[in-house]
Amino acid sequence: MARHNVIFGRDQAVQQGRHSGPQFGTSPQGGARGQTQWSSGFEQQGGDQLEAMYARPAATGHDTGRMTMRDALNAITATLGVIIIVGTVVAISPYVLGFVGGETGLQLGLLLTGVATVIGVVGGLVTGLINAFKKVPSAALVLLYALFEGLLLGGISGAMEYVYSGIALQAVTGTLLVAGTVLLFQHLGILRTSPAMNRIIAIAMVAYLIFGLVNIGFLLISGISLRDGWVGLAIGGLAVVMASYCLVGDFEDVKASVNGGVPRVYAWRCAFGIAVSMVWLYIEILRIIAILRGND
Secondary structure (H helix, E strand, O other), X not given: OOOOOOXXXXXXXXXXXXXXXXXXXXXXXOHHHHHHXXXXXXXXXXXXXXXXXXXXXXXXXXXXXXXXXXXXXXXXXXHHHHHXXXXXXXXXXXXHHHHHHHHHHHHHHHHHHXXXXXXXXXXXXXXXXXXXXOOOOOHHHXXXXXXXXXXXHHHHHHHHHHHOOOHHHHHHHHHXXXXXXXXXXXXXXXXXXXXXXXXXXXXXXXXXXXXXXXXHHHHHHHOOOOOOHHHHHHHHHHHHHHHHHHHHHHHHHHHHHHHHOOEHHHHHHHHHHHHHHHHHHHHHHHHHHHHHHHOO
């Protein structure tokens, strides 16, 4: 399993799926399994029974309880769908309330985005840690995490949209373009993870976290952010690279989990990992666009 991924790197079931393919007698297609059943009961089976056995359809991932690509796509779609729907509702709330109630409604909507941001930060952090360290994935917990992340992204996007009109759509477009490019290049084999790069990215992420904490402290003391101007652009660019690399590992983990025949419930672990990377990517692209538009 890709060691840079803090979620999958601690997961033994998914980790084993990366290093092992289908085993003899446990093929997801059921071919070897059927052969074992045939050889063990040859003397007891009549010709008609053997013919009926061979006429049976091959076992699918649903029959064996193993994760399939469809399971992964369904979980990923549901998780990202919750984030998008909740985020959109929260982000447009100032404009909807402003249309109904004028300036008072607009200010109420902006207040709601602020509340949603705080709830999203706290709830996302708590549920994120629970999902990351939970041994067996839970669909309900992953979707709850998606709900909080939707509140967070919707709150930030709504507030930023009030200052820079159209910035949310720009950030969404940029995020989809980056994620789509990463997926394409990873599928073509152009982008891959490696142990050496995993260590480099891990060190860079620790440095990024430390800088973020220092920036928060400096902002509280002086009221000035260290992530403005060209420094902010450089750090934001580095963060986009790190988030994109994490996405490469997430896509690899999905394929490895499917090929390794891990239990179907681990599709939600895959969905959670991709959601974490996508949320991070969107926030960094939104921040970069805000810096660029603020300098206009």
